[in-house]
Amino acid sequence: xxxxxxxxxxxxxxxxxxxxxxxxxxxxxxxxxxxxxxxxxxxxxxxxxxxxxxxxxxxxxxxxxxxxxxxxxxxxxxxxxxxxxxxxxxxxxxxxxxxxxxxxxxxxxxxxxxxxxxxxxxxxxxxxxxxxxxxxxxxxxxxxxxxxxxxxxxxxxxxxxxxxxxxxxxxxxxxxxxxxxxxxxxxxxxxxxxxxxxxxxxxxx
Amino acid sequence: xxxxxxxxxxxxxxxxxxxxxxxxxxxxxxxxxxxxxxxxxxxxxxxxxxxxxxxxxxxxxxxxxxxxxxxxxxxxxxxxxxxxxxxxxxxxxxxxxxxxxxxxxxxxxxxxxxxxxxxxxxxxxxxxxxxxxxxxxxxxxxxxxxxxxxxxxxxxxxxxxxxxxxxxxxxxxxxxxxxxxxxxxxxxxxxxxxxxxxxxxxxxx
DNA sequence: TGTACATCAGTGAACGCGCGTTCACTGATGTAC
DNA sequence: TGTACATCAGTGAACGCGCGTTCACTGATGTAC
Numbered sequence: 001x002x003x004x005x006x007x008x009x010x011x012x013x014x015x016x017x018x019x020x021x022x023x024x025x026x027x028x029x030x031x032x033x034x035x036x037x038x039x040x041x042x043x044x045x046x047x048x049x050x051x052x053x054x055x056x057x058x059x060x061x062x063x064x065x066x067x068x069x070x071x072x073x074x075x076x077x078x079x080x081x082x083x084x085x086x087x088x089x090x091x092x093x094x095x096x097x098x099x100x101x102x103x104x105x106x107x108x109x110x111x112x113x114x115x116x117x118x119x120x121x122x123x124x125x126x127x128x129x130x131x132x133x134x135x136x137x138x139x140x141x142x143x144x145x146x147x148x149x150x151x152x153x154x155x156x157x158x159x160x161x162x163x164x165x166x167x168x169x170x171x172x173x174x175x176x177x178x179x180x181x182x183x184x185x186x187x188x189x190x191x192x193x194x195x196x197x198x199x200x201x202x203x204x205x
Numbered sequence: 206x207x208x209x210x211x212x213x214x215x216x217x218x219x220x221x222x223x224x225x226x227x228x229x230x231x232x233x234x235x236x237x238x239x240x241x242x243x244x245x246x247x248x249x250x251x252x253x254x255x256x257x258x259x260x261x262x263x264x265x266x267x268x269x270x271x272x273x274x275x276x277x278x279x280x281x282x283x284x285x286x287x288x289x290x291x292x293x294x295x296x297x298x299x300x301x302x303x304x305x306x307x308x309x310x311x312x313x314x315x316x317x318x319x320x321x322x323x324x325x326x327x328x329x330x331x332x333x334x335x336x337x338x339x340x341x342x343x344x345x346x347x348x349x350x351x352x353x354x355x356x357x358x359x360x361x362x363x364x365x366x367x368x369x370x371x372x373x374x375x376x377x378x379x380x381x382x383x384x385x386x387x388x389x390x391x392x393x394x395x396x397x398x399x400x401x402x403x404x405x406x407x408x409x410x
Numbered sequence: 411t412g413t414a415c416a417t418c419a420g421t422g423a424a425c426g427c428g429c430g431t432t433c434a435c436t437g438a439t440g441t442a443c
Numbered sequence: 444t445g446t447a448c449a450t451c452a453g454t455g456a457a458c459g460c461g462c463g464t465t466c467a468c469t470g471a472t473g474t475a476c
Contacts, residue, residue, distance in 0.1 A: 029234035158395040161370030190363040197402030
């Protein structure tokens with residue numbers, strides 16, 4: 001890991017890391033290849049030894065995000081143990097924890113506006129992380145009486161939408177800035193009410 | 206409305222309109238003062254007769270969005286008639302309709318990352334549109350037994366979060382691109398399940 | 411109705427800047443002998 | 444262990460570009476008389 005000297009040693013990852021920091025505080029469109037290079041201690045031209053260009057660098061940041069994301073969610077889901085319900089709720093909390101702890105990744109993944117097909121590697125990673133979400137929804141949906149069971153992909157979409165909305169509106173600075181509740185509590189309560197609506201939680205408190 | 210000749214006639218609004226179109230397809234950070242001016246048929250310097258600068262122009266676009274938004278939501282809520290529930294659901298649909306029909310406004314309001322205090326006018330308009338949402342939630346929450354009633358601001362936050370999430374993830378191009386359901390249906394079903402969880406809808410289908 | 415004039419909306423040129431990308435190059439590294 | 448050499452990661456200068464903002468100006472408009 002010799003970072004000193006003429007050759008950087010691990011420039012590719014250093015560039016991704018610098019990009020993530022920049023994306024975190026300027027947004028994906030405010031991110032600049034030149035600045036990422038500078039923060040990695042390198043000339044902008046050096047970036048082209050490792051990436052095709054600006055977009056390719058963002059795509060790699062997003063790809064790494066999907067990998068981390070899928071791992072975290074998968075671990076939280078824990079194969080559906082100790083119960084489908086508990087596993088599902090843990091997955092919801094893991095979602096928010098990821099958004100909080102990896103804001104640069106989160107933004108690169110969901111706010112960069114780059115096509116999921118920007119690179120094949122990105123597409124594969126995104127597909128994997130979506131699959132983890134849907135698997136959790138499927139496991140849980142087996143506990144719903146078949147006649148009132150929505151398609152698992154629908155209710156994973158609901159939970160995803162609510163989670164994403166909480167992140168965007170209440171877990172960041174603007175614009176619902178003076179968030180009336182801690183985002184974690186807000187999301188947990190929301191998911192609880194939603195699951196009660198599906199008959200997965202008892203109707204009383 | 207004399208648009209020909211040396212003096213434009215209504216340049217201020219023409220600039221806002223041009224900005225909205227640009228924001229719609231390039232995002233708020235991709236938006237450019239120079240390009241807005243060009244599309245309005247005017248030199249970039251002319252913008253400074255009407256706005257303090259780039260940020261002020263975006264803030265005005267967001268302000269107008271909040272005005273339209275509050276009007277639409279207020280009209281859909283219709284004073285809580287014919288029933289608190291019906292009015293609430295109509296408000297939810299109006300949210301999505303607004304995001305669909307005024308994407309530039311929506312982005313300027315919720316994705317521009319500009320502080321709600323960018324201008325006093327913007328702050329006032331944003332406060333008004335939030336108040337409309339909370340009023341609808343309050344009216345509905347009166348139908349919930351007090352002991353299981355969440356704070357109205359909490360459940361308006363839940364609905365807002367789910368609506369925003371659906372807009373961002375499923376009503377646009379990326380990244381949940383191949384949306385499995387029409388966003389309208391997805392949101393309506395999600396809100397329905399949520400309200401059932403609050404005991405506001407009968408538990409059976 | 412006609413003329414003089416003040417107003418002020420928009421012009422056009424200029425500024426300094428940072429961007430993404432290209433190119434010929436250089437010199438540190440690691441391998442072959 | 445020592446030397447020759449191929450590789451290739453990173454340099455630094457240059458490119459053309461569009462950005463936001465400023466400035467002195469110009470000329471269309473509308474009012475006063």
